[in-house]
Amino acid sequence: MTMTLYVVPGSHPCAAVERALRVKALPYERVDLLPVAHNFVQRRRFGAGTVPGIVFDSGEKLTGSAAILRRLDELVPEPPLLPGDRLMRAEVVQAARWGEEVLQPVARRLVWAALKRDSGAMMSYTEGARLPVPRRLAALAAGGVAAAEVRIHGASDPDIRADLVNLPHHLARIDAWIDNSVLAGSAVNAADLQIGAGVRLLLTLGDVEPLIAGRPAGALARRHFPEYPGHVPKGTLPASWFREASTSVGARLVPDVTL
Ligand SMILES: N[C@@H](CCC(=O)N[C@@H](CS)C(=O)NCC(=O)O)C(=O)O
Known part of the structure; x- marks a missing residue:
């Protein structure tokens, strides 16, 4: 095939x-x-x-x-991306859907917001890619592309600040799924891929990486996506947003990870 x-x-x-x-x-x-x-x-x-x-x-x-x-x-049923056990399969399907519908847009918004501030970093995401236009031309377009993507994906400053407040809850949820072996089990599944890819993209942001690096969620992402292009240096997103997120009412709530 x-x-x-x-x-x-x-x-x-x-x-x-x-x-x-x-x-x-x-x-x-x-x-x-x-x-x-x-x-x-x-x-x-x-x-x-x-x-x-x-x-x-x-x-x-x-x-x-x-x-x-x-x-x-x-x-191509083998190896399967969903577990054979009915209950575990339902959990993996639910986690994969969350990975696509909740985590995926968060990672996308944060990356485009960072690239809008540092469009020079955009070409690092094209490492190893065969672009349809000369790289110099793609680099010239980067600023306009980032601004357009921020509009397309609703990655305004208030959106990003809200995402940063919610991020610890998302990471706690992923860690709980790892704890329950819904993620990071012996065989890779669809939720590992959806969630792992989202976390791996977040790890390319120097400002966000420290929030994830030492956690099971970070290890999951690096395990399935050891190589991933792109890096936006630390200090690109305002430090005040991270301070604000860490002292917000949301940050003081116990993350809802009843799975
Ligand atoms: N949930 C869909 C979303 C796909 C999606 O939105 N992909 C982005 C790139 S990561 C895209 O093509 N966005 C349209 C755009 O940037 O104009 C999926 O998982 O395939």
Whole structure:
């Protein structure tokens, strides 16, 4: 089976799917697209503007990391991305959905907010990618791209400050899932991939990395995504936002991790 995977370099849902293809030892061709421009390309090819998108050798086309992971499991059942045990499977499905619907946008917002402040760091996310335009040109467009992505994804300053207040709760939830073996079990599953990729992207932010580094969530991300492009230096996001988040009412609440 051969397939073509359409990605934006550094995109975490794309990384999740790419890792799934490797877990299943499936050969694929990867096509790197540039952020914002990818929207038009994807819309034309798939009818939906996001990455990842995949074209199977049958001609079948699919976008959306969750849908692609599900389809990969149908087409190539071994090794499975969902556990055989019914109860554990339900937990993994729930965690994977949270990883896509809750954590994924948080990581995306934080990265674009940081890149808007330091657009020079954007090219670090394209390391190892084969860009469709000369790198010099891509670098020139970085500032405009970051500003557009901040608008597209609603990554305004108040959004980011709220994300930073919520982040410890998200990390506590992930650590609890690891504790219950929903994540980081003996076999990699769909939730490891969705959540691991989101945390791994967050680890590329020098300002956020210290909040994650020593935690089980950080180890999970590095285990499944040892290599990940991109780095935004510490000090890019205002330090006052982190102080404010750590002293907020939200930070004093016991994280709700009843799973
Ligand atoms: N939940 C979807 C989201 C896909 C998504 O939004 N991908 C981003 C890149 S990480 C994208 O293409 N955004 C559109 C844009 O940037 O214009 C998935 O997991 O596939």
